[in-house]
Amino acid sequence: MKLRQLKYFVATAETAQVSKAASALSISQSSVTTAIKDLEASLGAKLFQRTQQGMDLTDAGREFLASAYVILGKLEDAKNLRHRDTDSSGTIRIAASYTVMGYFLPYHLDRLRRLHPNLDIQLHELNRDSIEEGLLSDRFDVAVMLTSNITNARLESETLLRSTRRVWVASGHRFAQRRSIGFDEIADEELILLTVDEAANTAMKYWSYQAAKPRVSLRTSSIEAVRSMVANGQGITILSDMVYRPWSLEGKRIATVLPGSQVPTMDVGLAWRRGTTFSPQMDMIYAYFHKTFNSPFSA
Missing domain, CATH: 3.40.190.10 (Periplasmic binding protein-like II)
Incomplete structure (x- = not known):
């Protein structure tokens, strides 16, 4: 198994099309197709169903995607050891909904604390109504929530992940x-x-x-x-x-x-009060998620 195979696999899984993955990675479609076939052969499992709409992950593919994220994430962490921000400090108040807290946020909190060890991250788990009210009343700086559920026009949001x-x-x-x-x-x-x-x-x-x-x-x-x-x-x-x-x-x-x-889809992302001037701590959180989810593959 080669690292590039993991990268090509993740890019295809996230874009659901070989052509889009190839474009994002600036390589040929045949390179992506070959890498996926070789990966499937080495694993002894079919990772994608080829459909008219594109590449749809199989059950085995979704299981392997979770492992691929961990592997690529650990590699990224190793690369970032020399980039750890030990000078920045302060407090960030983050609200999160139940599903996000249980199935999305823990992995990223671990990485954030490794990258910014002196940043005090205060977490609050609430339902959508309470999160929206808390953002508007300045009880929270930012929320990680289901952006597909947001209804308040006084909030801004950025979707990071669309889950089928x-x-x-x-x-x-x-x-x-x-x-x-x-x-x-x-x-x-x-x-x-x-x-x-x-x-x-x-x-x-x-x-x-x-x-x-x-x-x-x-x-x-x-x-x-x-x-x-x-x-x-x-x-x-x-x-x-x-x-x-x-x-x-x-x-x-x-x-x-x-x-x-x-x-x-169930959309997960960041939300904050419209017109908010970002603090340095908010910038750190936004920069981390923006970098993680706006690259050719997420890790």
Whole structure:
């Protein structure tokens, strides 16, 4: 396995197209294609499904993407050892929503604390309404939240990551081997709705555009409950790749399939009060995330 293969794989996973990955990396499309084929051969697993829309990650591909991020992140950390900012200090007040706190932020907090060891990062976990109010009342400097849920026009935001939503089913489910499932078929199944971070409200919005109506069997704020119930064959759900894990707590496997009609992505990013003059500490946070998510591959 070569480092360039990891870089080409991550770039393809993030852009979902070989042509875009090649353009971002300033290399030929054939180089990207060859690297991915060699990587799949060395791993003994198919990482992408080739579709008309582009390159769609398989379950194995999504698992490997997490590992690739860790490897590339560690390499970047090693490169940055001589760039550690030990002179800058001060306090930054960061608010985050539940999903972001649990499935996105910890990795980046670790890297930020390595890069800026004297920066005091104060964290606050809240729901969207409380985060928006806190930003406007100057209780928080910046938020890391689901930017796709922001409603207040007095806030500015920048989306860092768009996480695809897929249908989750038990590994033995009749949908498990399908490439996509229509909403009319999904409506025949018992649907488990996650309520945290307004997930249920989002689901009802995209369901409102469908002729079929969902058969909701349970609403819960527990992602682990959803994971276990789906793995046990007690229903299906539609959730984002960011919170996906292939195994339930009982060790049962979960498969994912694309919905036949497009559903909105779950967007994660930064938010702050419109017109705010950034402090040096806010600049550090913004610069870190901007660099991390606006390169040909994220690490």
